[in-house]
Amino acid sequence: MSGRVLVGVKRVIDYAVKIRVKPDNTGVVTDGVKHSMNPFCEIAVEEAVKLKEKKLIKEVVAVSCGPQQSQETIRTALAMGADRGIHVDVSGKDYENLGPLQVSKILAALAKQEDAQLILLGKQAIDDDCNQTGQMTAALLDWPQGTFASEVSLEGDKINLVREIDGGLEHIKINTPAVITADLRLNTPRYATLPNIMKAKKKKIVTVKPADLGVDVTSRLEVLKVEEPPQRQAGMKVETVEDLVVKLKEAGRV
């Protein structure tokens, strides 16, 4: 066992920013807008670093697919405790059309190249909400998957996992190597401290292109239009239950 964990980190618009749709409806405004690491990716990094601190794994490699700025996101992962980074350089139109299928092909190729024992990802990204990359990566590698993980523990060459599902909590045991996707309650990510940010500057980030990994990033999907959700209409107050029923009938709801 290599003891190596690959953690995927995605650069997204910061969760606190008010999103605005571009006037031409082709997407959202990203220029000049604050970006940061996807919150679920932060949780994945934290879990990987915790495993390393418990000496259950040996190395944490942070991976991000995107333009030059994705390196900032990798640096944050390094400041949190990852050992080195791989930046898969995708920019321009290719980046705009980059989705889970291409990313999962990239991660699968990297997992083989790096001889990874575990892939840790966030359950979904807060910009596209796809919730697909982890599952697709596992399928491409034919590895078991533990998605929506709220508890992870390693037991020899197996993993005990608690998953958050609609009905409650599901306990499963899977073999390694495996793909795990992190849910909200898995942990509370640490803040990067100044000394660790300094140390992170010395850690290595290697840049590769998708073609180097034999991956074609052409998208099979085309975004036709992006719109704001409909504006919320004003409500109205009624005096009696009878009025309410009349209004509901008028609106065709009853």
Place this chain on the structure above:
Amino acid sequence: MIHGHMARCVLSAFRSICGEDGVSLGEAVREQHGKDESVHRCRPPDVVVFPRCVEEVSALAKVCHKHRLPIIPFGTGTGLEGGVGAMKGGVCFSLRNMEQVLDLHPEDFDVTVEPGVTRKTLNAYLRDTGLWFPVDPGADASLCGMAATSASGTNAVRYGTMRENVINLEVVLADGSVVHTAGKGRRPRYSPGKSGYNLTNLFVGSEGTLGIITKTTLRLYGIPEAMVSAVCSFPSVQAAVDSTVQTLQAGVPIARIEFLDDVMIDACNRFSSLSYPVTPTLFLEFHGSEQSLEEQVKTAEDITQSNGGSDFQWARDTETRNRLWKARHDAWYAALALRPGCKAYSTDVCVPLSRLPQIIVETKEDLIENRLTGPIAGHVGDGNFHCLMVVDPNDPEEMHRVHLFTERLARRALAMDGTCTGEHGVGLGKRALLCEEMGPVGIQVMQSLKDALDPNNLMNPGKILQREEP
């Protein structure tokens, strides 16, 4: 008050400045902007305006100035002294739409924020930089509001209060003119106001009575590498305070020292099913590098032991630290749980550390004598403590007893060279006490400053200073 023709003319001026959506006469909106989290009743303004930038604030202020309308700035409404009540009606300037974090300079450790930015929002924004703003008054308050009330908090013993950490302010004055208290865009590394009068610290703590704060430049600190929390029980209040003094004297850069009295500990034990010994207790928090923490904790432990402290427990990892501090975190709710159905009101005084044991002992005697429920929690590192008065709001006799108790407490603090307001500000309820604390000459100086900057008494009338009503 705004009446008739003037109302129409003023409202249309407001609307042309901040848009149709930026002016509200709705009853619910006005009530929301007429109260904070204190016991003072709601005093709604006549109208609420929502400016989006300092230019709009200035233009609105000019309209108010021309028509002699009171101006009440509003941040998050989390104040504890009734500071936002519109005592004479007027215009509430709700600044929540000005919510940008501007000009972050990580290498200079400073950032500038608008009034809509709250403490937690800023720290979330800063999280990737390794920096934070440590002043923590408890509530998720507007940072400009914290500047206006000179907020303090549990971290003050190490990081100071707003007074030490505001480097520059942008303020709109009563006549609409805009001033930068340390010069526009300037971010001096250490104390503000090196040039000329210290204007920055004139406005810090002015509670909206001298101007509307539209930007504040703050000093930032590095996020601590590691934290350790500890708890220790003591046989007496004196022993706990002695330990605090000695820890500070030993040069331990302790981040938080919180004191809970036996009544509070008992309440916490019952509320959270804990089993702390029911006796005065200190909760400590240390920040630093791994090595410095070891030394800090060892020194503190030795000191507490030499003062009769027992059951010293400490923890490094987040889960155990939270468990150790659970009593302190739940204190407010534990106090409320002592008498379900009642409300809680926090007193707030501060005395020199050397007088703290005496004032706490006398205050506890006062509570027992007057059959009042008031568990005590305090930021002992600054000599500041709060009695969480749990009182039945429907019992006027009890409310009156609490009111008298609070006045006695404030006077007791003043008699011990202390102050009548530890960290909540003067607001509405402590104006008379301020007169006692400052004396007539001090008050006169304050009044002269007020008259110079706001001769028509439009800026948040009725707060801090009492004025003879015609």
